[in-house]
Amino acid sequence: MGGGDVMQWVGRLVAVVFGLGVLALLGAVAVLVGQAEGVPPMPVFLGLVGLVVLILLAGACLALISIAVSARRGAEALRHLAGAAVAGDAVVGPEVATPEPVMPAPGAPADQGPFTQAGPPRAMAAPPRGAARPNRVLVAER
Numbered sequence: 001m002g003g004g005d006v007m008q009w010v011g012r013l014v015a016v017v018f019g020l021g022v023l024a025l026l027g028a029v030a031v032l033v034g035q036a037e038g039v040p041p042m043p044v045f046l047g048l049v050g051l052v053v054l055i056l057l058a059g060a061c062l063a064l065i066s067i068a069v070s071a072r073r074g075a076e077a078l079r080h081l082a083g084a085a086v087a088g089d090a091v092v093g094p095e096v097a098t099p100e101p102v103m104p105a106p107g108a109p110a111d112q113g114p115f116t117q118a119g120p121p122r123a124m125a126a127p128p129r130g131a132a133r134p135n136r137v138l139v140a141e142r
Contacts, residue, residue: 007069012063018058023051 029047033039 007072011065014058014061014065018054021054022051025054088142 022029029043032043036043
């Protein structure tokens, strides 16, 4: 019996309780109307209010069950993706050598952040340009 089966059974249980509640409510209204002379408005009104409350409660329960099922499916998908990522890392991991940290010379100033001594910041460097395409005219440069 898997996890989805439990939620299906809980949904069925909610449906059964809802059905029994509607039958009990209709039976109570029928008994009250039968005991009175004519059709009293108060028991009918309370019966309708009770029916609305039962519908709202059953809808809320089924919505919570649906959210729980969706959350479990999402968690299972994330676990599956994480397992695939870990398996992929395990295959790639041993083949890739980790770079050794570069130690600056004893008298050289240390690099700070993205700035290097070679020029502009690495994060702000322009991407390399390809060769100019034929039949194209350069209008402006950046």
